Amino acid sequence: MEKAVNINSGTLNHEGVRAVGNLFRKEFDAMGFTTEWIQLPDSLNRAGHLVATRTGSKGKKIFLIGHLDTVFEKSMPFSPYTRLNDSTATGQGVNDMKGGDVMIIAALQALHTQGLLEDTNITVYFTGDEESAGKPTSISRKDFIDRAKKSEIALAYETAMSLDIVATARRGASGWELSTSGKTGHSSGIFNQNMGYGAIYEAARILDQFREALSQEKYLTFNPGVIVGGTEVDYDYGKAAGTSVGKTNIIAQKVLVTGDLRFISEKQKNAAREKMKEIVAQNLPMTSAKITFSDGIPAMEPTDANQKLLSVVDKISQDMGLGKVRAGDPGARGAGDISYIAQYVSCLDGLGASGRGAHAPGETINLREYPLLTQRTALLLYRLTK
Ligand SMILES: [Zn+2]
Numbered sequence: 001m002e003k004a005v006n007i008n009s010g011t012l013n014h015e016g017v018r019a020v021g022n023l024f025r026k027e028f029d030a031m032g033f034t035t036e037w038i039q040l041p042d043s044l045n046r047a048g049h050l051v052a053t054r055t056g057s058k059g060k061k062i063f064l065i066g067h068l069d070t071v072f073e074k075s076m077p078f079s080p081y082t083r084l085n086d087s088t089a090t091g092q093g094v095n096d097m098k099g100g101d102v103m104i105i106a107a108l109q110a111l112h113t114q115g116l117l118e119d120t121n122i123t124v125y126f127t128g129d130e131e132s133a134g135k136p137t138s139i140s141r142k143d144f145i146d147r148a149k150k151s152e153i154a155l156a157y158e159t160a161m162s163l164d165i166v167a168t169a170r171r172g173a174s175g176w177e178l179s180t181s182g183k184t185g186h187s188s189g190i191f192n193q194n195m196g197y198g199a200i201y202e203a204a205r206i207l208d209q210f211r212e213a214l215s216q217e218k219y220l221t222f223n224p225g226v227i228v229g230g231t232e233v234d235y236d237y238g239k240a241a242g243t244s245v246g247k248t249n250i251i252a253q254k255v256l257v258t259g260d261l262r263f264i265s266e267k268q269k270n271a272a273r274e275k276m277k278e279i280v281a282q283n284l285p286m287t288s289a290k291i292t293f294s295d296g297i298p299a300m301e302p303t304d305a306n307q308k309l310l311s312v313v314d315k316i317s318q319d320m321g322l323g324k325v326r327a328g329d330p331g332a333r334g335a336g337d338i339s340y341i342a343q344y345v346s347c348l349d350g351l352g353a354s355g356r357g358a359h360a361p362g363e364t365i366n367l368r369e370y371p372l373l374t375q376r377t378a379l380l381l382y383r384l385t386k
Contacts, residue, residue, distance in 0.1 A: 004098045005081040005091035010073030017047035020032075020068045020098070024126060027105045028052035031112045033124070036252060038143050044134030044184075049144065050126040056119035059385030062150035063123050063345065065337055066101040066352075070358050076137075079361060087368040088355075094365045100157030100352025101126060103370070109376035120385040123147055125234055130337050141340045148341035153309065153384060156338040157352035161328050163369055167350035168306040169330040171219060171262045172299030172337055174269060178280065180289040184231060184253040185332040195251055196286020198231045203255040206289060209279045219264035219331055220272055223332075229255035261293070264330055265301045281374030297335035300342035300349065302327070309348050316379045322372060351377065 001061060004023055008018040018037075025035045038277035039045050050068065072078075081091035110284035111117050121264070125144055127133075134140035148154055182199040189195035207224055228235055230246025233254045242303060246252055263269040273293055280291045300306075307327070314325040328350060338349045353363040354373065 001094065001098060001102045002081040002091075004102065004196070005094050008072065008074050008078060008092065008300065009069050010071070010076070011047075011069040011129050011132045012045070012127075013074045014047035016074065017068050021047075021050040021126065021128065024105060025050055025052070027109070028124065031108060031117065031356070033122075040140055044140055046134035046140060048130040050124075050141075051147070052124040053147075054117065054120060054122050054345070056121045058119040058121070060153050061095055061123075061151040062381065063125065063148050063154040063341075064104050065156035065349075066104055066124070066126040067097055067155060067175075067337065068101070068128045069131050070096065071131045072361075076363070084364070087366060088364050090362055090364045091366055095353050095363050096159050096329040096357035096358035097130075097157060097352055099365045100159070100354070103352055103374045103377055104157055106347075106374050107381055110374075110378040111377050111381060115384060116385075121151075122381075122385070123151060125274050127337055129347060137340070141337075144343055145344075149344050151345055154338055154341055154345045154347045155351055155377075155380070156336060156347070156349035158336050158338075158349055159358050160350050160352055160354040160369075160373060161332070161373065163322055164317070164325050165328040165350065166325055166348050167300075167312060167330070167333055168310050168327040168348060169192050169199060169264060169302035170300040170333050170335055170342075170349060171264055171330050171371055172266075172269065172339060173296040173335045174261045174263070175294045175296060175314055176222070176259050176261055176273075176276070176287065176291055177294075178203065178255075178257040178259075178291045180206070180255045180287060182251060182253055182287040184251050187249040187251055193342065195206065197284040198251040198253070199255045199287060200252040202284050202287035202289055203227065203229060203257060205284055206280055207257065208281075210276060212227070213279065214272060215273055217268075217272070220262070222259055222261045222272070222276075224257050224259040226259075227255065227257045260296075262335075264299050266299065269299070297339045299335075300330075300339045300347055302330065303346070305346035306348060309346050312383060313348065313351075313380060314377070316376055320372070322375065322376070351380075
């Protein structure tokens with residue numbers, strides 16, 4: 001883990017991502033896995049993925065998920081693996097998620113030592129761009145999805161909330177863009193029949209009605225992140241920056257709003273979009289509005305199959321004397337790689353290293369819980385492949 005953490009592997013540092021991949025690859029080779037490096041087209045500007053497979057007929061077909069990259073790019077100050085005390089260490093990606101990657105390797109090595117990997121069917125997939133997936137994801141996640149479809153159970157080793165919580169669901173993320181327009185002219189004419197209400201009042205009406213209609217729905221959130229309005233507006237997605245020109249005595253002609261939409265199921269996402277479209281269509285006099293939606297990461301829905309998998313982990317935890325394990329709040333987590341395949345296989349996430357402060361300098365790993373979580377994983381793999 002120390003070696004892996006001390007190699008910078010920010011998503012855009014291709015060389016670093018590959019170096020971490022090579023470090024792990026050797027461990028899989030030594031256990032008799034077939035290893036491959038999945039290249040992505042240059043246009044995606046991503047390092048690629050490491051895949052280790054073994055085929056057999058014993059037990060369930062397992063798909064294990066990790067990622068090689070971190071949010072810390074080479075241009076940021078580097079913080080090496082450092083032991084803070086007897087139960088805590090810090091370093092870039094120690095918890096998200098090199099700790100989880102090493103946990104997968106260590107658990108497999110435990111089984112390998114006992115001859116228990118023989119005739120099992122296990123695919124380990126470490127992506128090189130989880131923190132910022134290469135676009136389009138239809139290309140950067142194609143091989144990942146194709147291979148996952150051939151398995152029965154997917155286990156992801158992103159940060160564990162604690163010893164007693166795993167994720168049976170994760171919310172999906174998507175985007176929307178709202179544009180409104182109105183008739184421009186002297187401000188003294190606003191609200192009258194000829195001039196109407198202008199683009200800014202129309203945008204305000206829509207956003208307020210979104211909030212009124214949908215803000216209390218469980219697991220649904222939508223955040224207008226940017227708004228630009230005036231006589232002329234311009235927004236640059238690449239720079240995440242916009243400009244507007246306008247005057248207090250001129251009725252605003254244009255508004256652009258961009259936001260996200262997070263959801264627990266496709267059904268919830270689609271219902272929210274329908275409701276938003278309905279609201280957008282009820283224009284104030286002399287205005288018009290348009291909303292467009294873009295898909296991002298799908299949701300990992302809380303299925304019965306995932307719940308059943310949780311009960312296997314719960315039983316192991318109790319057998320180990322560590323107490324019960326329950327499902328965490330899906331609202332507390334963002335989307336992850338597992339979300340791309342959750343519709344095809346039974347899934348659990350949040351099985352990796354526990355700690356604090358992922359994505360921030362100074363993130364930590366809990367070294368007291370780490371061996372216990374690693375043992376739990378070894379037992380989980382054993383029981384699923386017996
Ligand atoms: Zn992660």
